[in-house]
Amino acid sequence: MSGNVACSCGYRGPGIADGLSVVCPICRTPAAAVERAYRIPCPNGHVLKARDEWLGREMVCPTCNEPFVLRATDSLEYRKEQKLRQDAADARQAQVWLKRAIFAGVIVVLSFVVMVVLSMNPQWFQPKS
Ligand SMILES: [Zn+2]
Ligand SMILES: [Zn+2]
Incomplete structure (x- = not known):
């Protein structure tokens, strides 16, 4: 790297x-x-710029004096990344559902066609005598 x-x-x-x-x-x-910097909000939402080597340490927010631990997973960058990932996953999921909907639609149309064809040919059901 x-x-x-x-x-x-x-x-x-x-x-x-x-x-x-x-x-x-x-x-x-x-x-x-x-240097890779993270923007990490304190429990009260004040955003602090944190450097890579500060991660995992306890900090006191300079605005509200609230102590909190700097975690990369709390950073705005990480959340943004997660959101992008989530959006991509949602888009994939939507695609899957769309395909299922199309498949279901095809099944419905096919069974409709079969019913129409059968109703137009009632002799198929007549017992042969
Ligand atoms: Zn250059
Ligand atoms: Zn704060």
């Missing part, structure tokens, strides 16, 4: 490893790594 970089050329994004340093993929100069 090379991590994200912020380069003086304006590039921001994943860097590429070059030996021991991480360089900008555009201009190939060593670029500063961007």
Whole structure:
């Protein structure tokens, strides 16, 4: 993992490893790594910016003095990601239901056609004599 970089050329994004340093993929100069920050709300909803290495530690909210533990799973980034994942799962689920609905519709139409054909041919049910 090379991590994200912020380069003086304006590039921001994943860097590429070059030996021991991480360089900008555009201009190939060593670029500063961007620390991954999380925005984590306190129990009262004040959003704090937390750095990677603070995760798992207890913090006191500077606004309301409420102590709470910084968890990546509480961060806005994580929730956003979860929501996107959930939306994608919902979309897939909707597709499944749509296919089932179409299948059910086809069955209904087919049985209707069969009934119409049978009712137009009542002689099929007459005992042959
Ligand atoms: Zn660059
Ligand atoms: Zn707070």
